[in-house]
Amino acid sequence: MNVEEIIKTSKEIPLEPRTLIHMQLVHNKINETMNSALKPFEVSLQQFNVLRILRGQKGQPANLSTLNERMVTKMSNTTRLVDKLLIKGFVDRAVCPSNRRKVEIVITESGLKALEQMDASLEKAHEEIYQNFNTEDLEKLNELLDKF
Amino acid sequence: MNVEEIIKTSKEIPLEPRTLIHMQLVHNKINETMNSALKPFEVSLQQFNVLRILRGQKGQPANLSTLNERMVTKMSNTTRLVDKLLIKGFVDRAVCPSNRRKVEIVITESGLKALEQMDASLEKAHEEIYQNFNTEDLEKLNELLDKF
DNA sequence: CACATACATTTGTATATACAAATATTGTTT
DNA sequence: AAACAATATTTGTATATACAAATGTATGTG
Numbered sequence: 001m002n003v004e005e006i007i008k009t010s011k012e013i014p015l016e017p018r019t020l021i022h023m024q025l026v027h028n029k030i031n032e033t034m035n036s037a038l039k040p041f042e043v044s045l046q047q048f049n050v051l052r053i054l055r056g057q058k059g060q061p062a063n064l065s066t067l068n069e070r071m072v073t074k075m076s077n078t079t080r081l082v083d084k085l086l087i088k089g090f091v092d093r094a095v096c097p098s099n100r101r102k103v104e105i106v107i108t109e110s111g112l113k114a115l116e117q118m119d120a121s122l123e124k125a126h127e128e129i130y131q132n133f134n135t136e137d138l139e140k141l142n143e144l145l146d147k148f
Numbered sequence: 149m150n151v152e153e154i155i156k157t158s159k160e161i162p163l164e165p166r167t168l169i170h171m172q173l174v175h176n177k178i179n180e181t182m183n184s185a186l187k188p189f190e191v192s193l194q195q196f197n198v199l200r201i202l203r204g205q206k207g208q209p210a211n212l213s214t215l216n217e218r219m220v221t222k223m224s225n226t227t228r229l230v231d232k233l234l235i236k237g238f239v240d241r242a243v244c245p246s247n248r249r250k251v252e253i254v255i256t257e258s259g260l261k262a263l264e265q266m267d268a269s270l271e272k273a274h275e276e277i278y279q280n281f282n283t284e285d286l287e288k289l290n291e292l293l294d295k296f
Numbered sequence: 297c298a299c300a301t302a303c304a305t306t307t308g309t310a311t312a313t314a315c316a317a318a319t320a321t322t323g324t325t326t
Numbered sequence: 327a328a329a330c331a332a333t334a335t336t337t338g339t340a341t342a343t344a345c346a347a348a349t350g351t352a353t354g355t356g
Binding site for chain 1: 177220294
Binding site: 192194223224225228247248249250 | 312313314315320321322
């Protein structure tokens with residue numbers, strides 16, 4: 001990926017802003033790849049993220065605030081995100097009996113099955129995304145990202 | 149930045165997905181910082197981006213396809229983006245005389261002045277974002293990002 | 297136990313973005 | 327020149343996201 005070529009500029013950009021642009025371009029590319037990997041399942045990255053969190057609960061229900069807390073990208077509206085998963089039948093929702101302010105959300109069998117297929121599709125996306133990386137590169141990258 | 153802590157997970161995540169999550173978290177953080185740096189001027193990052201491209205034209209007008217080509221994040225709707233800059237008086241728009249399908253967009257004096265202030269504000273954002281980085285880190289990071 | 301306060305979620309609304317179709321202009325072909 | 331294709335932008339519409347206000351429930355205090 002050549003930054004200057006992609007944004008069609010001839011002059012070289014100072015390191016600080018260049019890094020920000022670079023990050024943005026990589027982010028766009030990753031997003032595109034992952035979204036198209038999820039396209040066949042008609043779920044967004046956010047919805048996929050929620051399903052993964054719910055699976056991690058191993059049967060235990062999660063409420064909206066828990067979901068929001070664990071989501072990579074915080075959304076201001078988790079209710080409507082869950083609504084969409086509900087329509088697809090990937091989750092169930094019920095009012096929490098011990099505290100009726102809360103809602104309990106669990107992933108359904110159908111959701112788990114779909115999630116498995118999504119995982120496989122994302123595995124392929126990983127191969128595509130990381131084709132130029134070795135383990136050492138990835139470790140170094142994670143180390144540098146920690147500095148942010 | 150500790151990935152596991154932010155998304156509140158106890159188990160460790162494999163390197164490949166972890167890197168993607170890490171990238172997303174850093175992207176969110178950068179975005180937040182930059183947007184709040186631009187908030188006083190009531191322009192979005194995209195709008196700022198367009199203004200910068202127009203300044204780079206050094207008086208020469210740019211048409212919509214040129215803008216779209218040079219934008220970091222491609223937008224499906226540059227027309228409405230420019231509309232908003234027009235309302236703020238930061239750009240002028242005119243039909244191209246030699247090819248009336250095209251529109252010529254230029255940055256105004258007022259736009260240039262505002263842009264200078266935005267630059268100063270973003271300089272401060274850089275300091276905040278890069279406080280843990282040295283030049284070597286940034287060079288290494290750019291090198292690794294090129295692998296995507 | 298009435299009251300205020302805190303909590304968890306939902307709803308309303310404004311704005312942003314994505315995608316497709318429509319419009320207007322220009323260039324090309326016969 | 328009429329017909330068609332190509333180009334540049336605009337418009338329509340559906341969906342996504344951000345933010346604030348509203349709703350319903352629980353908890354603590356006098």
